[in-house]
Amino acid sequence: GENVEQHPSTLSVQEGDSAVIKCTYSDSASNYFPWYKQELGKRPQLIIDIRSNVGEKKDQRIAVTLNKTAKHFSLHITETQPEDSAVYFCAANRPLYNFNKFYFGSGTKLNVKP
Amino acid sequence: NAGVTQTPKFQVLKTGQSMTLQCAQDMNHEYMSWYRQDPGMGLRLIHYSVGAGITDQGEVPNGYNVSRSTTEDFPLRLLSAAPSQTSVYFCASSDRTGPPNTEAFFGQGTRLTVV
Numbered sequence: 001g002e003n004v005e006q007h008p009s010t011l012s013v014q015e016g017d018s019a020v021i022k023c024t025y026s027d028s029a030s031n032y033f034p035w036y037k038q039e040l041g042k043r044p045q046l047i048i049d050i051r052s053n054v055g056e057k058k059d060q061r062i063a064v065t066l067n068k069t070a071k072h073f074s075l076h077i078t079e080t081q082p083e084d085s086a087v088y089f090c091a092a093n094r095p096l097y098n099f100n101k102f103y104f105g106s107g108t109k110l111n112v113k114p
Numbered sequence: 115n116a117g118v119t120q121t122p123k124f125q126v127l128k129t130g131q132s133m134t135l136q137c138a139q140d141m142n143h144e145y146m147s148w149y150r151q152d153p154g155m156g157l158r159l160i161h162y163s164v165g166a167g168i169t170d171q172g173e174v175p176n177g178y179n180v181s182r183s184t185t186e187d188f189p190l191r192l193l194s195a196a197p198s199q200t201s202v203y204f205c206a207s208s209d210r211t212g213p214p215n216t217e218a219f220f221g222q223g224t225r226l227t228v229v
Contacts, residue, residue, distance in 0.1 A: 004156075009154065043204065043223055045220070046217050099145060099162060099170075100145065100208060101159070102147075104157040106156040
């Protein structure tokens with residue numbers, strides 16, 4: 001089955017700096033890669049996603065890149081702000097017969113210091 | 115539009131007790147799933163359903179049962195709670211048509227403690 005690894009597990013940056021979180025996946029059949037943000041005590045919410053036919057996608061201060069050959073994808077947050085502090089999860093979505101199955105990374109706790 | 119609603123938000127059980135975690139969605143999604151979230155382990159799939167009357171096991175199904183009698187509801191049952199089931203549980207739903215409608219919508223979570 002699919003295996004998603006996420007690094008680092010914790011990341012501390014100064015406000016205004018950039019943050020990068022990296023994920024690798026193992027199954028070349030995975031075709032959709034979302035990133036979720038989970039604030040303390042709240043539900044995970046989608047912040048950006050990328051499909052396997054796209055190499056990069058941007059949305060204001062966040063961007064995601066995908067390297068299908070190397071099977072890795074990354075989340076980039078620029079000009080970080082204290083409200084970016086949260087746990088971030090990557091996921092790989094692998095179509096499985098009649099179900100889109102998500103495999104999640106173990107999460108990265110991002111701390112943005114003011 | 116409420117999205118995905120889970121109840122209860124918090125629960126303490128004694129070892130051996132049973133309970134049902136409720137999940138309901140109002141987006142007419144065919145896919146629903148249950149995850150547990152443990153520190154350092156991300157979200158692990160317990161059970162999932164591709165439509166009313168159809169369920170299947172995920173990565174960590176032992177100790178849990180599910181059923182799906184309607185499109186809206188997908189309850190998770192713990193038949194005999196064990197301390198190893200202490201976790202935060204999330205229900206999620208998604209559209210079956212695939213990208214670009216693959217986003218998983220999560221409920222607000224249930225923090226379960228088994229003593």
